[in-house]
Amino acid sequence: QPKFEKLFDRIDALKPAFIERLGQAVEIPAVSGDETLRPQVVKKAHFLVDQLSKLGFTDIQLKHLGKQPPPTSIPDLQLPPVVLSRFGNDPSKKTVLVYGHYDVQPASLEDGWDTEPFKMYVDEKLQLMRGRGTTDDTGPLTGWLNVVQAHKEAGVELPVNLVTCFEGMEESGSLGLDDLIAREAQGYFKGVDAVCISDNYWLGTKKPVLTYGLRGVNYYQTTVEGPAADLHSGIFGGVVAEPLVDLTQVLSSLVDSKGKILIDGIDEMVAPLTEKEKKLYENIDFSLDDLNAATGSQTALYNKKEDILMHRWRYPSLSLHGVEGAFSSAGAKTVIPAKVHGKFSIRTVPDIDSDKLTKLVQDHCNKVFAKLGSPNKCSTELVHDGNYWVSDPHNASFTAAAKATKDVYGVEPDLTREGGSIPITLTFQDQLKCNVLLLPMGRGDDGAHSINEKLDISNFVGGMKMMGAYLHYYAESKEN
């Protein structure tokens, strides 16, 4: 690809420096979900400020988001800052906002890691980097810094103005970020033409993808309460109505073992499958074996690739997560729990309306509970919701990214959706009124939230080349 020869050569040459930078970042245990580690999250923000500053980014700002809303264990706990910065401010160029998060999931050696999770291990034989955050999302985030460095050192002008938005609370619900984006839409983010998020993964391990859709999620909690306090089953077993028995009846009515949601009215809200859409799934590089490899089991509900993909991407699903308030440890406690909360969530897709869904869920649970004739009380509440997102996979951003992918990997990327949600995608789209592109760097087996999280060096390097090329193709595009 002579078009990007200088840039790509420089990225290859800088590989050791880029691995070194990622290693430094991984060493900071920026676990947003562990309040006691909050100073480390802040430290990582300052590390990024330092790096951005050295690379010549300007207008670097640490945006403070105030106190973390209750419940917190540490009083007056401050949210980690959002790191904003720019590279270039040329009105004749398009402006691309790149989002990433510098916080990470919890990790400790005792969980079963082969090496210290916060000491990046470079496996020379497998050509991968192992450590918490390598793929989610410190690797891709530092990738943007590296792309700028490579342009500078290669003497290639950056074809767009770059704006960074790096948050430190993504793994804990992106608290405060929605408000910041709304506030800065006409402020720091004014003039942004496109948003690029690199915080998801290839579907499998071999073929690059671009992601144009995400399911939403509505999380529910059904509470059944009866006795004033937990009771001993010897004394009260058989004479009181047990909340957990009632809850189990309600939970068992939500979904069957084949994955079919048993709540009336949901299927009717799902956008019908067209013949055109159906064809899309046939070409995706995926198989039952990939699913089984990912689950480490033979527990798939479908055998056909198309069915699996459609049920992951374009159909709703209902999962039971657990019960709060009941006995949950090892051993044999003979308690009758007095108040139990059943947790479940529904993954949403076009055209499910969140409010209407909640009404259907509540009506269903109330109806099932009423039939039990129990003296206990039952209520179902929406804990949180985040809408689904679907983009046009042939807009200027996606077209530029597809060209970039072809240049780097030699193949057209698969156009995929994802089963999970990245709620901030929708916020950027709605608040900045522009297209959002999901441009994944890592592979489907990177283990983002698991032990031994890794990023293949080829994906790191390939990803940065793709990011760089994308900026050029997007800059050249006619549309916005």
Next chain:
Amino acid sequence: QPKFEKLFDRIDALKPAFIERLGQAVEIPAVSGDETLRPQVVKKAHFLVDQLSKLGFTDIQLKHLGKQPPPTSIPDLQLPPVVLSRFGNDPSKKTVLVYGHYDVQPASLEDGWDTEPFKMYVDEKLQLMRGRGTTDDTGPLTGWLNVVQAHKEAGVELPVNLVTCFEGMEESGSLGLDDLIAREAQGYFKGVDAVCISDNYWLGTKKPVLTYGLRGVNYYQTTVEGPAADLHSGIFGGVVAEPLVDLTQVLSSLVDSKGKILIDGIDEMVAPLTEKEKKLYENIDFSLDDLNAATGSQTALYNKKEDILMHRWRYPSLSLHGVEGAFSSAGAKTVIPAKVHGKFSIRTVPDIDSDKLTKLVQDHCNKVFAKLGSPNKCSTELVHDGNYWVSDPHNASFTAAAKATKDVYGVEPDLTREGGSIPITLTFQDQLKCNVLLLPMGRGDDGAHSINEKLDISNFVGGMKMMGAYLHYYAESKEN
């Protein structure tokens, strides 16, 4: 009651000393379920040895039971010792073994106690003693020591030989005690004519009871496993068979919200209700209001006193306790748990056979699971079982205890059974081949395993008088 005037007067006079002794014992946080507090459990054993020694008990032995079986957090954790001792060894007298446990349930101020649980608080207005162990079982246990002291100081000869068996592991399954009783049946316990256990409670708060029956308990665990590790419901929801969905279906098939067990074949094993037995329940001092007061709610499954008592005492019940391996905290985690254990237990009554019951339970769970057509694996195991116990409530021991109760409280005691199990009852009966009497000291609202555990001073004093009088009446009895 001129018969026991000297003894009862002395008990009244010694009340302050007895409260003082109980206060000292309560101050030692002998929580057997907290491994880190094991030294405190041992300390309390030594406290008892010291007290027994001062009172003139002989042949005092700390019986060591060896290491606590796995799983333990502390390696090589020793079980607390059993405290054996005698008072009197006259071959012309009957010998009564009194059992008690000096360990207690966990407790901490943060649970909601009004005062420090391990600092006994004497409420002069309500005339009660509040603290962990006051009623379960340190109060009744020290009661036996006090009875001996009162005899000595009143100059009344103890009418029987007394043998004490005080254990420190009752709240944690009485580990090691069965073996000890079997070993000492022809050793330390040789010649024991009757066993008296004061470790349960009046049915209500006003009328004394003697207890002649206990339900047994079979504790089960149904495990469903599928994926190799927990999965993210965004990525895998809708495409894998969720173990918790399958488990919920199985658990929902066990019992309905009216308390009816849905497993075939169990009802047929229950001894039929005779007209004579039916009449017994009519005279018991108990009401729906008592049940509602105990549960702090209106969650009773039956309105009639007789139905409540029968379902507590003479019918089996099935309780769901919880799920291990699923999400169980506050908040909203979107996990698909890979391996979940549903915990439930069945309270057993005459003539349910434990092995046959286990077979019925396993067959039922396997059948329900098979119908689901799930690719996951399901198995159900018996975690532990303890048989039911029913005694003749008109044997020498019960007759003596009834007379003692009448002398102290002025009423015939209600003859009750209990819904819970005290497995050691059956062990004593079977190993020592003698009758066991359950002679409760405290009231039904003492809160044995709850916050603000208390013992009314009138029950403490009345209980000791009853214990003392019982020994005399039993000594005079013709049987045995």
